[in-house]
Amino acid sequence: MSPELPWENVAVMCPHVLWDEEAGHYCMWYSAGDQYEPNAIGYATSHNGLRWEKYSGNPIFVPDTDLEWEQHKVTACQVIPQGDWYVMFYIGFRDEDHAQIGIARSRDGLHNWQRHPENPIIRPGHGEAWDADAVYKPFALFDNGRWLLWFNGRNGLSEQIGLAILEGEDFGFPEDD
Numbered sequence: 001m002s003p004e005l006p007w008e009n010v011a012v013m014c015p016h017v018l019w020d021e022e023a024g025h026y027c028m029w030y031s032a033g034d035q036y037e038p039n040a041i042g043y044a045t046s047h048n049g050l051r052w053e054k055y056s057g058n059p060i061f062v063p064d065t066d067l068e069w070e071q072h073k074v075t076a077c078q079v080i081p082q083g084d085w086y087v088m089f090y091i092g093f094r095d096e097d098h099a100q101i102g103i104a105r106s107r108d109g110l111h112n113w114q115r116h117p118e119n120p121i122i123r124p125g126h127g128e129a130w131d132a133d134a135v136y137k138p139f140a141l142f143d144n145g146r147w148l149l150w151f152n153g154r155n156g157l158s159e160q161i162g163l164a165i166l167e168g169e170d171f172g173f174p175e176d177d
Contacts, residue, residue, distance in 0.1 A: 001030070001052050007040060007059050008032035014076040017049075027109065028052060029088070031075040032059070037093060038075045039063075043110055060110050063092070069100050069120050078139055079109060087171065088113065089138040089149070092120060099134040100124065101151055105173060116173060122151055122164055129153075130160050142169060 001012050014031040026046045033039025040059035044052040065071045070092025077090040086109035093099045100120035104113045122138070125131045131153025140149040147166040152159055 001044065001054075003032060005032075005054070005058065008042070009034055009039070011035045011038055012042075013038055016078050018079065018081070027079075029060075029077050029079050029109075031077070033073070033075075037073055037096065037099075039073045041074060041077050041088075041090065055110065057110065061088070061090070061104070061113055064115065067092070067115075067119070069094050070102060072096065074102075076137060080140065080142075082169075089140050091136040091138070097133060098124070099136040101135055101138045101149075103171060105171075114173065116171065118172070122149065124153070125155075128155065130155055130158070131162060135162070145169075147171075 003010055003012050012030055012032045015028050017026050017028045020027050026049050028044045030042050031038035032042055041061035042058035043055040043060045046052045063070050063074050072095050073093040075091050077088045079086050079088045085105045088104045090102055091099050092102050101122035102119040103121050104115045106113045122135045124135050132155045134154045135151050137152040138149055140147055149164045151162055153162050
């Protein structure tokens with residue numbers, strides 16, 4: 001894939017791909033926009049994993065300008081099916097250099113994304129902490145009754161990997177009607 005649409009600007013990157021057995025195709029959530037850090041999240045499908053068709057309603061997830069922590073950009077998601085939902089871990093940028101990790105969910109993985117009311121779920125440390133400037137690049141998996149979330153943290157030019165653990169499977173989203 002390459003940037004072809006105005007919202008994609010100069011870069012498409014950060015793909016996360018799942019196989020949808022029922023639909024018989026691959027689903028890709030990808031980021032696009034600026035080269036340094038992309039601006040928003042789009043969606044594409046493929047039957048063979050080589051030729052991709054971009055969703056006509058892209059981008060499917062954009063910054064919420066009312067939320068200071070993600071007002072600048074959202075990017076680099078991981079999407080996981082969980083029950084009747086698709087759960088998305090994503091990066092929200094307050095500005096070009098300060099990022100935090102949030103979580104949202106959607107019934108179809110495309111529309112009506114509901115951000116968790118306690119976002120950001122992973123925040124930078126304070127002062128001289130190893131992750132004082134940014135936490136980003138989330139990767140989560142459910143294992144042995146708990147969620148493991150690996151992420152990068154940055155302080156200045158130094159970047160390291162951290163791990164956050166959530167016991168149980170429930171992320172604590174408000175009950176749906």
